[in-house]
Amino acid sequence: MAQGQHHIIPIRMLAIVFGLLLFLTLATVITAQIDLGLVNVPLALAIAGSKAILVALVFMALKYDNKVNLLVLVLGVVFAVVFLALTLADTELRGTIGITEPGTTELTVEPAESE
């Protein structure tokens, strides 16, 4: 009954996605060998992200599925990013505000005494 009516993804579509995934793997390996400076990391992550999206949408059939499932996945990713971002907000920014300048060892400077 009901399950028989589910969208069947054509083999052609699956094969194209598989091909794309292999291509992107090759791309990430090649770009990693070239020193692009600051671009390397974002590029690798962008490629990995596109691969993940391909897998999620087609192999995992989210493209054709109930949108609630997509929402669930997006929420999971969003909160993983929140975890990452707010933790890095600490670890990357330590010492930007606060008591980091060296103090003095001199006792002769006594501005407060004169008040």
Added chain:
Amino acid sequence: MSEGSHNYLSARKGLWSWLATTDHKRIGILYAMACGTFFLLGGILATFVRTELGTPGETILDQDGYNQIFTLHGVVMVFLVIIPAIPGILGNFVLPIQIGAKDVAFPRLNLASWYLFIAGALMAVFGWLFVGNVDTGWTFYTPYSSGASNAVLWLTSAVFVAGFASIFTGLNFIVTVHKMRAPGMTWNRLPLFVWAIYATGIVQVLATPVIGITMVLLFLEKLMQIGIFDPALGGDPVLFQHFFWFYSHPAVYIMILPAMGIISDLMGTFSRQQVSGYTFIALSSVAIAFLGFLVWGHHMFVAGQSALSSIIFSMLTFLIGIPTGIKVFNWVATMYKGSVWLRTPMIYALMFLFLFSIGGLTGIMVGVLAVDVHLHDTYFVVAHFHYVMMGGALIGLIGGLHYWWPKITGRMYNETAGVIAAILVFIGFNVTFFPQFFLGSRGMPRRYHDYTELLPNFPEFAPLNLVSTIGSYILAVGLLMILVYALYSLFKGPKAPANPWGACTLEWTHTGRLPDEHNFHETPLVTRGPYDFRLADDVFGPKEED
């Protein structure tokens, strides 16, 4: 639908029918027994802690003994009582019936999560009894925990396993609410208890895995010195605190949201009034669930995190105050022009409002950057979270248990005894915890075995601690009294009518004195909201007690 042989208790007999049950109602009762036992244990530990602190110097425990006892008190109360209790007991029993379902979406998973929970608890007990002492505090801060006894390995594994019990419970409820609602049970006809448990489920599913991986990393840190959290190996102890609080702050909402749901139902039912601001309360539960993930750093203002992130976290913290405030104001407004029936559950609901307001307002206090620097890790914080965790979550649970007791057991409890116990709990609670605000803001740090050395400068610590200890005994008497009359009611209590409170959610209107094994004879068709007392009156007016 009167007394028959088909209710959920009489349908099957024998120990196995309980241990292998997939009936959500029976699993709720299994949780009740487990959590009840752990609550008793945690409560006994708490009286040890308070007795030790009652007088200066060593009273009944030496330093190490005291450290172990408060650690166990924390671990038991947080992981084995407050987190699982309301979803496990009342969520399981009530939620499927309230939405008109015959069971949760995954009944076997539901049973499995109870066994996981028990397995986690047994691991903790095993580690404690046979492996070694744990004195790390329930927060397991590194490097103290990575250098502590091997029992920590057992405790972290226990938290990991019990965490999965919590995940599966939350997952089950989310799917149940999405997919199992009866015809006509639209989202805006869901009882607010269901909304709250649903929001709790979101937090359980999204936050709990992180305590899982934290415990794995801590386990490996202790076992193989992987150097992620231990500064002696190049790790960062503050990173551990991020990991820990990413779960443990949302966990606060796992504890309090279900209690808020109970209070919403109680306020509606016992005021016979549409709950004021239904949509606001429902959505504020979800808002709290999400915002709860953004504020964990307010536990770390003085821990050595960057000043900038402290500022961000403090700002986000205040956002949570808004939906919480909305709830409180709406609950009070629900009584306006209602017909307020002051039975025991309603007394607990009002008590919740009193205690939770204090907990919430002092929460604002400790969320303010500069003030928290002074108050952090003092008894002020201890008092604050007991007002929220116990005055909020546990008082909500006790109120809910009184409310649904007739439906769960089919019997009434003694109303007079209920009121007297409630008054004792109220007095005992405030006498115990209010002095701790003074203790903390005057400078007494938490987790202190002794304060003798501080007495020359702070002579008031002695009387304040003594009062607090006396209060804890009053509180214990009140709680034990509840246990006594509940047991009495279980065996000797008068039989309850199907709907003693005149409530109009499905568990009261569409089931008998005790629900059937599969909840309903036929799937209910829902045509009105959960608090439409005027519509409900014609059909389901309060029945006479028989």
Added chain:
Amino acid sequence: MSSTGTTLKHYFVNHEQQFDAAKLGMWLFLVTEILLFSGMFVAYAVYRSWHPEVFAQASELLDWRLGALNTVVLLASSFTVALSIHFVQKGENDKVVVLLLMTLLCAAIFMVVKYFEYSGKFAHGVFPGAGFEPQGIIDGKDYSKYDIPFAPQFFSIYFVMTGIHGVHVLVGMGVFVWLVTRVARGHFSPQWYTPVELTGLYWHLVDIIWIFLFPLLYLI
């Protein structure tokens, strides 16, 4: 009620509801997996941003060719799983068996490669945590030169991440073995193939995690 399908549980109204519920449940479970791994990604990001040069240097010890091979193997296994769902929806169960066996084979190759990677590391003193003491010369790399501060952190994270990922692969293999026997006994039909669908979702997620692990650990 289908003769090949499992019966409808009494608490569901129809198969559609039962299937949707199972699938939503699986998605929620996958989200918990994402959050579980997120902890390790956070640890990775923090230590990488603190010690980028150490991470770059330490990752030289990982062989990107083996990593790339494993990536291709896992992608292929995802492909075969996706195909198996295609065929189970069409009721061609003999093809499903073949495809699932191919998936198992890919998973086994993945684990064998991992085994060689791990044992190669252990043989030269590259252990997670306190045992970290790299030594010996392989492929012209003097391992003892990698005994630098915070290199242990890189390898701890490497072993924990790939280790937990590997556990997931092993669990997946166990489920596939169970699935193959059930498919072979004709338990599934276009009317009811929920376990195949759910296992497929799980497997794809394991693949996605690796898609991120590969560049982060081996390449950059």
Added chain:
Amino acid sequence: MNEQGSIWLPEPASTVAGDVDSLFYFILVTSVIIFVGVMGAMVTFAWRYRRRSENDRPQPVRESKLVEASWIAIPSILVAVVFVWGFRVFLELGIAPPNSYEINVTARKWSWSFSYPNGAVSTDLHVPVNRPVKLRMISDDVIHSFFVPAFRVKADVLQGRYSYVWFEATRADTFNIVCAEYCGTAHSDMYANVVVQSQDDFEGWLVENMDDGSLTPARRGERSYELEGCWPCHSLDGTTLAGPTFLGLAGRTRNFTDGTSAVADDNYLRMSIVNPAQQVVEGFLPVMPQQYALDLSTEEIDALVEFIKEQQ
């Protein structure tokens, strides 16, 4: 030195304390007003609309959007005010004046030691009055937290990384320093004093405590006993704390947890300092840190042994 103040807060004794207190009392008063308002409404409604009979029916209520909006808006404004105020005072607490006098702090289980620019070291913190003082703090072992209630300052002290706190004391008096982060067995005994002195007294104290190498070995040992934090666990008067007392220790026969025994001679005393876990005396736990072999020079250990032998 009784720290009077109000029932809520001890008497402020630093420049920032007053600002923190004003904010504290502002929130307190606002909270009390809100609390009384909400509870007043609750009690009034519960009484005024109490159920009078079985057939009591509530009156219909129309929900007011205005009311709903106002109790979103008013709390929002209040928390915004409180946040900004808290933020400003937090910056004040967080940024030390550039001319601050710098003192190094080491925390360990379960004692503090303070070292001054001229080489003086002490177990109680001595600071000049009306002079910003900045502490650079580090821990030898687990996390501790430096907390002076009278100054309203607190900061965790970590291993492997400095953390800082600054304050300017406004009264010459003695105040408590407590450890606010749980750190194990004797956490509640990890206290010290901060002695606020006039500029002249402070300078005099500094000179007096400078280490000029003129001490006898036993006196140097006594110094180490205080500064390295032996005293929280090893008494000199026969009291049993977390570790054995030093009174009458030398020359006595010791029974160990592994069943063996030995006489406490010089070598035993030395070994107990550098490798305390090797032989643990019956009735005690192996809780003593292992760090002393690294922290103490050979001369310092010799001096400590001399000092212990003196306690008869």
